Amino acid sequence: MSVNHHLVAGIAGVSLSACALCQVDGATQQGLAHKAKSAASSLSGSPATEAETRTIILRVERLVREVTGSKAQVGSVAIPSSGRLVDRNEVIAEFWRLYRMTSPKFKVTPRRIDLDEKVVQVWPRLRSEADELIRIGAVANYGPLAAGPGSSLTLFQLGDAVGFFVARMAEMTYTPSEKWDPLLNGNG
Numbered sequence: 001m002s003v004n005h006h007l008v009a010g011i012a013g014v015s016l017s018a019c020a021l022c023q024v025d026g027a028t029q030q031g032l033a034h035k036a037k038s039a040a041s042s043l044s045g046s047p048a049t050e051a052e053t054r055t056i057i058l059r060v061e062r063l064v065r066e067v068t069g070s071k072a073q074v075g076s077v078a079i080p081s082s083g084r085l086v087d088r089n090e091v092i093a094e095f096w097r098l099y100r101m102t103s104p105k106f107k108v109t110p111r112r113i114d115l116d117e118k119v120v121q122v123w124p125r126l127r128s129e130a131d132e133l134i135r136i137g138a139v140a141n142y143g144p145l146a147a148g149p150g151s152s153l154t155l156f157q158l159g160d161a162v163g164f165f166v167a168r169m170a171e172m173t174y175t176p177s178e179k180w181d182p183l184l185n186g187n188g
Helices: 003-029 033-038 050-068 088-105 124-135 155-172
Strands: none
Touching: 050 088, 050 155, 088 124, 088 155
8 A cells, every 4th residue: 555545544534533533532531431422423513622623633734744754844733722612714724734734745736626705704814825725625615614604613514624625635645647547547
């Protein structure tokens, strides 16, 4: 299995389980074993905290650095480890940081995605970064991370946004093979 296959597999594991792990870990650490059992079933409506988001971002960063070998210095996670609800703008800022960390390892440039500027609702200081993440397909144009409706995210929305982002980073760091890629070998 190639390094990029490990990245895709690792990313899928992180994005699908990160939110549940944070809730289960948090409940277990607080001695609430009875809540840990039902944590995974309550993901859709539970709001994401800064502590949970920070844990997820750190796991994604560690995995991407390990798999791609990126040594890019892009600062550290700015989201504090608090119980406050995470603001989606904080997540966009972290995605931009992770994008800058991963970009030296890109092998493929994806087709640009049209941006619907009317729906994107982010802090003005993050607008150009959010627009670029949307145009490369790392953030969903109409998803809750870019378009709202509120300033916070549920754990499910956060997990979905992380999966969406990391899948695009995995795609862009993968060198396609003419032997196996139908678009490159004439069978697509």
